[in-house]
Amino acid sequence: GDSVTQTEGPVTLSEGTSLTVNCSYETKQYPTLFWYVQYPGEGPQLLFKVPKANEKGSNRGFEATYNKEATSFHLQKASVQESDSAVYYCALSPLGNTGKLIFGLGTTLQVQP
């Protein structure tokens, strides 16, 4: 079945350091890939999505490249800030399903000042 595996957290970083959260996926369909972020007490919100292989998505300094060959969609940011502390979810929407998203288990990021 369809699944997403991502870096197990929590990940603790100091402000100004770089971030990589690994995401790998499995599906027999050609998916759209997503990164969502969830802050305490809120619902998940879209960070960005990428519908096509070999393309890059980005927002707020975060970026990820859709690698179809490696079935990966790793999230990166060059310099994290304390306000980036949140839970990050990789997700996929396989072609041919009803539009639902399959989520990874989330990676908690804690950024220390």
Next chain:
Amino acid sequence: NSKVIQTPRYLVKGQGQKAKMRCIPEKGHPVVFWYQQNKNNEFKFLINFQNQEVLQQIDMTEKRFSAECPSNSPCSLEIQSSEAGDSALYLCASSLSGVGNTLYFGEGSRLIVV
């Protein structure tokens, strides 16, 4: 700021009681999803609708939940007989139709079953 409105934010129910949650999707979005998020952050898809019709649901939802999205009224998800394992955050999301569309989530309804 969520444009998907969920009520109530919190509800506390005893085992065996009904628990009902409501969701107003974002204007113009015909597709509505319900997910259960447990304390380990795991998302479980429960059901989705396009307009008033069920697109897909899991067995648990079919057996233990009652869900609907009537026209001109909020969507609702109701657990018929709450169990301790139902304690979770229930998230409603809406989207445009079609695969690959962004899901826009509400802030959730947190259910505690005592």
